[in-house]
Amino acid sequence: MNSRTEPAYIRYILTTIALVFFGLFIVLPLACVFYHAFDKGWAVYLKSLQNPDALAAMRLTVITALVAVPLNLVFGVAASWAIAKFDFKGRDLLLSLIDLPLSVSPVIAGLIFILIFGAQGFFGPWLIEHNIRIVFALPGIILATIFVTFPMVARELIPIMKSQGNEEEEAALTLGASGWKTFWMISVPNIRWGILYGIILCNARAMGEFGAVSVVSGHIRGLTNTLPLHIEILYNEYQSTAAFAAASILALLAIVTLVVKTVIEALIKRGHSA
Amino acid sequence: MSIEVKNIHKKFGAFKALDNVSLKVDNGELLALLGPSGSGKTSLLRIVAGLDFHDEGQVLFSGQDARDQKVKDRGVGFVFQHYALFRHMTVFDNIAFGLRVLPKHLRPSQKDVQAKVMELLKLIQLEWVVDRYPWQLSGGQRQRIALARALAVKPRVLLLDEPFGSLDAQVRKELRMWLRRFHDEAHITTLFVTHDQEEALEVADRIVVMNQGRIEQVGTPEDVYHNPVNAFVLNFLGNVNFFHCRLAEGKAIIGDTELEVPGLSVDQPKHAKLYVRPNQFKLSRGPGKGSSLKATVEYVNPAGTIVKVNLKTETGERIHVEITQEEYKHLKLVKAMPIFVSLKDVSYSEYVQSPA
Numbered sequence: 141m142n143s144r145t146e147p148a149y150i151r152y153i154l155t156t157i158a159l160v161f162f163g164l165f166i167v168l169p170l171a172c173v174f175y176h177a178f179d180k181g182w183a184v185y186l187k188s189l190q191n192p193d194a195l196a197a198m199r200l201t202v203i204t205a206l207v208a209v210p211l212n213l214v215f216g217v218a219a220s221w222a223i224a225k226f227d228f229k230g231r232d233l234l235l236s237l238i239d240l241p242l243s244v245s246p247v248i249a250g251l252i253f254i255l256i257f258g259a260q261g262f263f264g265p266w267l268i269e270h271n272i273r274i275v276f277a278l279p280g281i282i283l284a285t286i287f288v289t290f291p292m293v294a295r296e297l298i299p300i301m302k303s304q305g306n307e308e309e310e311a312a313l314t315l316g317a318s319g320w321k322t323f324w325m326i327s328v329p330n331i332r333w334g335i336l337y338g339i340i341l342c343n344a345r346a347m348g349e350f351g352a353v354s355v356v357s358g359h360i361r362g363l364t365n366t367l368p369l370h371i372e373i374l375y376n377e378y379q380s381t382a383a384f385a386a387a388s389i390l391a392l393l394a395i396v397t398l399v400v401k402t403v404i405e406a407l408i409k410r411g412h413s414a
Numbered sequence: 415m416s417i418e419v420k421n422i423h424k425k426f427g428a429f430k431a432l433d434n435v436s437l438k439v440d441n442g443e444l445l446a447l448l449g450p451s452g453s454g455k456t457s458l459l460r461i462v463a464g465l466d467f468h469d470e471g472q473v474l475f476s477g478q479d480a481r482d483q484k485v486k487d488r489g490v491g492f493v494f495q496h497y498a499l500f501r502h503m504t505v506f507d508n509i510a511f512g513l514r515v516l517p518k519h520l521r522p523s524q525k526d527v528q529a530k531v532m533e534l535l536k537l538i539q540l541e542w543v544v545d546r547y548p549w550q551l552s553g554g555q556r557q558r559i560a561l562a563r564a565l566a567v568k569p570r571v572l573l574l575d576e577p578f579g580s581l582d583a584q585v586r587k588e589l590r591m592w593l594r595r596f597h598d599e600a601h602i603t604t605l606f607v608t609h610d611q612e613e614a615l616e617v618a619d620r621i622v623v624m625n626q627g628r629i630e631q632v633g634t635p636e637d638v639y640h641n642p643v644n645a646f647v648l649n650f651l652g653n654v655n656f657f658h659c660r661l662a663e664g665k666a667i668i669g670d671t672e673l674e675v676p677g678l679s680v681d682q683p684k685h686a687k688l689y690v691r692p693n694q695f696k697l698s699r700g701p702g703k704g705s706s707l708k709a710t711v712e713y714v715n716p717a718g719t720i721v722k723v724n725l726k727t728e729t730g731e732r733i734h735v736e737i738t739q740e741e742y743k744h745l746k747l748v749k750a751m752p753i754f755v756s757l758k759d760v761s762y763s764e765y766v767q768s769p770a
Contacts, residue, residue, distance in 0.1 A: 307498035308498050308499075310465050310494075310498065311563075312500075312511065313486055314463060314485055314486070314488075314491065314492040314564070315486075315511055315512035315515065315566075316515050316516060317512075318515075321515050330502060
């Protein structure tokens, strides 16, 4: 910083407040997770992760993310393309709808799916008749995850696409490129970092989601427990080492996400000054 | 290729961007669309390119209606004010883009693409930037690359949207002379949009002056400058002073002063607005034999090929005058000195019903 407009003591006080706050609310809890996870040594840590229920929870979490993230990616690119590059009726409505999952409590999000697909729900009788399970099964978990992670990619891309405008695409069209070629050769490369960033945020949320998934999962051990749900069960059963071991996996994911995010942001910045 | 637009109407919401515009651009012509922002000139250019669509009317390319022709099939080279170079591609890839997206049976070989790109870089004298990215280039270089990229696909028409609008004065001048020379060699039908009258006057074969979605006048630079059809064209093509006056045979009466107007003939005295360009005044230290307006010198700027002088008349009106360096030296003008103003010529007069 070149500008030294504030007296030194004010700068030190503000920095201290920020650091203490950061330490108390971010670093300390994270350190606690790893401390408790390794409290009884490596052997216990690894063993609790190899528990069949824990493995099943991890598998379910990965499957859920593998389905939800690509779907939201396709939706996110399409929606932000439409919103940023075209002016149409209902554009503002679409923009607010995309944000809806962020403003609705995840529990409500889960309940919505119970009300639609549950036994007493809207499609319930029809689903039972055709022996299709949605709630308390994988499809419900995936649907709830898609709902809560819905805005993640689009939110990242809309500002980038808006700031870039249409001119490069128009130039490509006048040079004889088809709409499809223009999209793949011009639009996508221009938003590639934004896409990656969106995927990472979307994935982190998909894997970490608790509320909505908790409502639709039914908590069937080894079947419909995702990693966050598995952690809660372990904790409630006083298996704190196992709970913290599983939690450390999620915490690790968060840290990796953070690192990748930082790297990408630096790359975007370089691309911008470029 | 010739371009003709017939009775084009275009609205953005309630705003009339183009209001019944008709225009013919001859094959091989360099035509400037000149007007203030919001006059519809860019809309017209984008409609010709196929990037926007008109509500009513026709666009004809060599007599053929272009309505159903997509942008990519129109064979137009479009150059944007902010260059619109592909930021993730090198200069080479930018220029080669149009060749590489051609349908397979028309697409030139790698070697031919290479040769074509180098030929274009030579034309714009930027061979040494071939491996750079757009962000590594100056504005003038970027715009030349954008021109080369548009020329790579051998367009039938070149459309330029304020091509030099975001460049430094020096670079603008260089580039517009380059454009003129290029056009004299290539004779490609060219339409370019500008709000800079100097640019239009210097470069174009013909100028189309636009205002509020309509065409005010079409003509050669000489024509629109010396014979403006209305006060708007006159105003837009350079600085002008205007006076409320009464016109009589051979003279203009401004307040109590009668000024001789060479070559003016009116059958009976009329109220009028008189428009006079800064270089159409004659200044002298004494009243002279004809009558003249008395004024004082408010400001003199001799830095330039001409000398700019601001005068204030006894009635408080301000006049902007331009004189030659010789006249300036002869008159020995200084601030606050009294001066007498007479008319050498007038640009345009407009009759009005009653004095305003």
